[in-house]
Amino acid sequence: MAAVQGFRKTGVVGLEDLSALGLLPPEWRLRKGPVVVLECPEMIPCNICVPYCPTKAITMERLIDLPKVNWDKCTGCGVCVAVCPGLAAFVVDLSKEDADYVTVPHEFLPAPKVGEEVVLLNKHGERVGKGVVTRVWERNKTYVVTVKTPKGLGMEVRAIWVER
Amino acid sequence: MTFYYEGQPVEAYEGESVAVALYAAGFDSLSWSSSLVRPRGLFCMIGKCSSCFMIVDGVPNTKTCREPVREGMRVERQRGWASPVASESVELSELPEVRIDTDVLIVGGGPAGLSAALTLAEFGLDVVLVDEHFKLGGQLLKQTHKFFGSVDLFGGMRGFQIAEDYVKRISSNPRIKVLLESVAYGAFRGGIVGVASKEAHYFVKPKALLASTGAQERYLDFVNNDLPGVIGAGGAQTVMNEYGVKPGERALVVGSGNVGLIVSYQLLQAGVKVEAVVEVLPEIGGWFVHAAKIRRYGIPILLRHTVKEVSGNGRVEKAVVVEVDEKFNPVPGTEKEFDVDLVLLAVGLEPDTRFAMQCGAVARWSPELGGLVPLRTLDLETSVPNLYIAGDSAGIEEATTAIIEGKIAALSIATKLVESSKASKAREEMDKLIRFLWDVYRASPLLARARKGKESVTVSREEMDKLRVEFPPPISFG
Numbered sequence: 001m002a003a004v005q006g007f008r009k010t011g012v013v014g015l016e017d018l019s020a021l022g023l024l025p026p027e028w029r030l031r032k033g034p035v036v037v038l039e040c041p042e043m044i045p046c047n048i049c050v051p052y053c054p055t056k057a058i059t060m061e062r063l064i065d066l067p068k069v070n071w072d073k074c075t076g077c078g079v080c081v082a083v084c085p086g087l088a089a090f091v092v093d094l095s096k097e098d099a100d101y102v103t104v105p106h107e108f109l110p111a112p113k114v115g116e117e118v119v120l121l122n123k124h125g126e127r128v129g130k131g132v133v134t135r136v137w138e139r140n141k142t143y144v145v146t147v148k149t150p151k152g153l154g155m156e157v158r159a160i161w162v163e164r
Numbered sequence: 165m166t167f168y169y170e171g172q173p174v175e176a177y178e179g180e181s182v183a184v185a186l187y188a189a190g191f192d193s194l195s196w197s198s199s200l201v202r203p204r205g206l207f208c209m210i211g212k213c214s215s216c217f218m219i220v221d222g223v224p225n226t227k228t229c230r231e232p233v234r235e236g237m238r239v240e241r242q243r244g245w246a247s248p249v250a251s252e253s254v255e256l257s258e259l260p261e262v263r264i265d266t267d268v269l270i271v272g273g274g275p276a277g278l279s280a281a282l283t284l285a286e287f288g289l290d291v292v293l294v295d296e297h298f299k300l301g302g303q304l305l306k307q308t309h310k311f312f313g314s315v316d317l318f319g320g321m322r323g324f325q326i327a328e329d330y331v332k333r334i335s336s337n338p339r340i341k342v343l344l345e346s347v348a349y350g351a352f353r354g355g356i357v358g359v360a361s362k363e364a365h366y367f368v369k370p371k372a373l374l375a376s377t378g379a380q381e382r383y384l385d386f387v388n389n390d391l392p393g394v395i396g397a398g399g400a401q402t403v404m405n406e407y408g409v410k411p412g413e414r415a416l417v418v419g420s421g422n423v424g425l426i427v428s429y430q431l432l433q434a435g436v437k438v439e440a441v442v443e444v445l446p447e448i449g450g451w452f453v454h455a456a457k458i459r460r461y462g463i464p465i466l467l468r469h470t471v472k473e474v475s476g477n478g479r480v481e482k483a484v485v486v487e488v489d490e491k492f493n494p495v496p497g498t499e500k501e502f503d504v505d506l507v508l509l510a511v512g513l514e515p516d517t518r519f520a521m522q523c524g525a526v527a528r529w530s531p532e533l534g535g536l537v538p539l540r541t542l543d544l545e546t547s548v549p550n551l552y553i554a555g556d557s558a559g560i561e562e563a564t565t566a567i568i569e570g571k572i573a574a575l576s577i578a579t580k581l582v583e584s585s586k587a588s589k590a591r592e593e594m595d596k597l598i599r600f601l602w603d604v605y606r607a608s609p610l611l612a613r614a615r616k617g618k619e620s621v622t623v624s625r626e627e628m629d630k631l632r633v634e635f636p637p638p639i640s641f642g
């Protein structure tokens with residue numbers, strides 16, 4: 001690693017970086033429906049997403065390699081969102097006309113409820129709008145939450161906050 | 165249950181430590197410094213510092229972070245290091261002296277010690293596992309985040325769940341004798357180790373010994389850095405994650421290594437507002453994914469910043485942060501104030517090598533590993549024959565490598581103590597694990613620094629033999 005990568009200064013990884021690392025789903029795949037975005041740009045000794053993916057869409061040669069996604073195989077099921085120890089896996093659905101859908105890991109109480117309006121946060125923690133929760137499930141204390149966001153926010157929103 | 169802090173009743177829950185119960189009840193001051201009589205609050209919470217030394221039922225210098233609450237107990241503050249001569253109010257009782265002959269003594273029941281104990285027992289060896297705390301697990305107990313790695317290395321499980329899994333298997337294993345609230349205070353000629361516990365004074369004679377004694381948190385220089393509310397990041401994790409006590413309302417975290425980033429996320433989970441993480445270097449210290457986890461909830465990471473001073477009346481109320489230049493000197497006029505009641509220090513760990521050093525292990529300084537650490541062979545034996553090291557006390561790395569190192573040390577010990585067919589199986593497994601650790605796991609660029617450190621303190625068998633001639637070990641085990 002030569003110069004310090006930008007995300008190592010900001011804690012925010014941009015779409016260009018993800019694309020250069022092969023972690024950004026291609027246009028054609030984004031148009032088809034829900035698909036995974038693994039924001040895992042460093043060579044962590046970790047492969048947890050690989051054995052858990054039900055369709056074997058994620059592969060890795062060595063434990064320290066970056067995950068590689070087979071875009072045809074990924075169904076956007078969100079299992080990797082639940083199990084990734086880095087909370088670095090997200091599912092986006094940009095295929096709908098009126099709205100985008102984003103699935104994020106959430107480890108805060110209270111648990112979000114389906115139908116509830118929540119605050120949408122981007123990678124910098126800025127409030128970028130409000131969205132409605134469409135699905136919640138839990139695995140080992142991580143909630144996997146899908147929110148409906150205004151159209152155009154699918155690649156922005158990476159967290160939600162429940163305000164009651 | 166109820167106990168008494170300088171005469172005042174304090175409500176506490178069973179299973180809490182005295183220090184945590186006092187903190188939860190709002191008592192910030194646990195002792196006084198010796199010369200300036202300044203209040204001392206809790207700091208490390210794992211028995212490695214002296215901030216929480218108190219007089220408990222007349223006994224001075226009791227580490228209250230390691231002392232479970234008991235109904236009616238009396239706790240008082242002490243000034244500095246109190247004379248260890250017990251006061252009249254203490255009933256002295258003679259402890260029985262008990263000699264234990266065993267295959268392996270393990271000092272420290274954290275990830276390295278736990279994995280070693282089980283591996284040794286699987287090979288049919290008898291183990292005595294000693295820990296200062298009143299429960300096993302070491303720092304796994306406060307790790308609420310999920311671990312990386314692969315499924316066979318507990319990846320995906322949360323740290324405390326790994327501890328639960330180990331403890332369940334260890335407590336049902338008849339080959340492992342666990343001594344809690346027990347201190348292995350020293351090794352003597354003849355390879356006998358003294359262990360002080362509340363029930364007995366043990367003299368343990370093992371054929372091999374593993375020192376997996378962990379690490380302690382580093383301190384940082386700034387004005388009023390001893391004010392209660394300045395806590396080790398790990399100490400705060402113990403308070404909130406092991407005992408479920410909210411450590412404060414608003415926090416400043418100093419240091420952006422994985423510990424600083426993870427503790428910030430956990431503070432947020434506990435409902436504490438994290439004002440900022442400050443980092444003196446021009447780059448985030450820890451892994452990107454841990455940084456991203458706190459950035460997306462709006463916690464700023466201020467690079468090239470450090471804490472200049474804190475202030476408050478008996479407890480931190482304010483922290484001043486300042487920018488630093490290329491030479492790490494504060495830039496005047498860049499001060500920022502934060503109204504916080506917690507300043508958490510996550511500025512690195514230092515290996516706790518006291519046990520191995522007392523045994524006379526030859527050591528070398530490694531900045532990458534956090535300080536002076538014993539030299540060791542690939543299979544983790546030190547210059548003291550049959551004294552092994554593993555985990556953070558062998559050089560700061562992380563819990564998964566501690567688990568692997570514990571297992572490597574155990575397998576190496578097994579090759580010496582079990583019959584030949586089983587010994588060759590142990591050797592095979594050990595070689596495989598050593599190759600995995602060095603060629604696969606530590607090949608990650610994120611671990612390059614630790615790897616460099618470990619390379620600098622690992623020597624060949626031949627070099628070790630020479631060291632043993634040059635610096636004859638004062639004692640040996642076996």
Ligand code: SF4
Nearest residue numbers: 053074075077078080
């Ligand atoms: S979303 Fe489901 S199918 Fe796609 S990579 Fe993740 S686990 Fe596999």
Ligand code: SF4
Nearest residue numbers: 040046048049084086
């Ligand atoms: S599980 Fe998460 S952290 Fe681990 S390799 Fe997959 S995406 Fe990266």
